[in-house]
Amino acid sequence: MKLSPFVLERHFAKYEFDVPYQLSCSDCEPLRMQELLALATPDSLRLWETLQFLYTDTNGHPLLRKEIAEWYGNVKQEDLLVCVPEEGIYLVMKALLEKEDHLVVISPSYQSLYELAIETGCSVSRWEADEKGIYQVETLKSLVNAKTRLVVINFPHNPSGTMISRAVLEEIVWFCDRSGILVFSDEMYRGLEQNPGDRLPCASSLSDFCISLSGMSKTFALPGLRIGWLSCSDPVIFEKLLRLKDYTTICSSAPSEILSLIALQSREMILNRNLAIIKKNISLVNEFVRRYPSKYSWTEPKAGSVAMLNILTGQTSEEFCQAFLEKKQVLAIGSHLFNMPGPAIRLGLGRIGFAEALADLSQFTSEL
Ligand SMILES: Cc1ncc(COP(=O)(O)O)c(C=O)c1O
Known part of the structure; x- marks a missing residue:
């Protein structure tokens, strides 16, 4: 297709x-650049100034993954795969889906969250908000069928700025767990909650069968670095994502990883x-x-x-x-x-x- x-x-x-x-x-x-470097700790500034343009670790720089894990608090460094955010969507859709799989995808959504699946030959049901703008879990459940392989969510939501509560997120994750469905949670805007108490846990920390995506582009004001990450604690899924990355970028940009580390340290x-x-x-x-x-x-x-x-x-x-x-x-x-x-x-x-x-x-x- x-x-x-x-x-x-x-x-x-x-x-x-x-x-x-x-x-x-x-x-x-x-x-x-000047604003960001002014935030650097002496150690990170040294990393930046002495940087050698080698190929980097495919999983991502260990210090960067450590800092990302610390930001979440309940995600392990080993469960993180650094990639370009848009690449992360590609890896999930291409490594985990097969022709004739069915997906439920939040709607409206960033186009790659469903388009790559359609191109693979999957069918897609759109999970829309009700007339009050609320995403009802019961509606999501009613869209699932025997072929559903993946549920794709995105909170904070682009383009509406809608959120769900932690209880609703848990209900989605546990429903999918019980039904043998993977969850892909696009969390590119996580950290930008008006009320800090509304911040959701990284969905991948709730189940081995959730993959979360986040990155530096929105929340950290560094879209030009092209750095993001996937998080998943299931080793089989993780391995599939990692293997495909050898065919996309192999590893991330060395300068961008250090600049991302500097930003995360001053988050x-x-x-x-x-x-x-x-x-x-x-x-x-x-x-x-x-x-x-x-x-x-x-x-x-x-x-x-x-x-x-x-x-x-x-x-x-x-x-x-x-x-x-x-x-x-x-x-x-x-x-x-x-x-x-x-x-x-x-x-x-x-x-x-x-x-x-x-x-x-x-x-x-x-x-x-
Ligand atoms: C919801 C969502 N996911 C993923 C992306 C991709 O991020 P990037 O453009 O940094 O690759 C975007 C970008 O707008 C987005 O809004």
């Missing part, structure tokens, strides 16, 4: 480097910086929605750096985004790129330039 184009990534590729402002970035304001400072940016942008959106109650509505995100703004102007999301781009040169990602019903645009709340992009949206709205 042919792999369909990744519509969101193609759309970004077409415009993102030519527009002055973006409204829909999913990452947090990317750090600069509290980086998280607080990012959460402060998100909090400020959330209050700007609340003001904005209050100003235009007949044109927009939204549900404040519980976690993550993205949320959806519903468009009540009568335009489709495609028409709205195109007109906004033409008139104000601001790139906005519409719900059509997520295959979502209802006109809406994604708000990227982690960026400093968001205020300017929102001011442009305000001007655009008053000219409608």
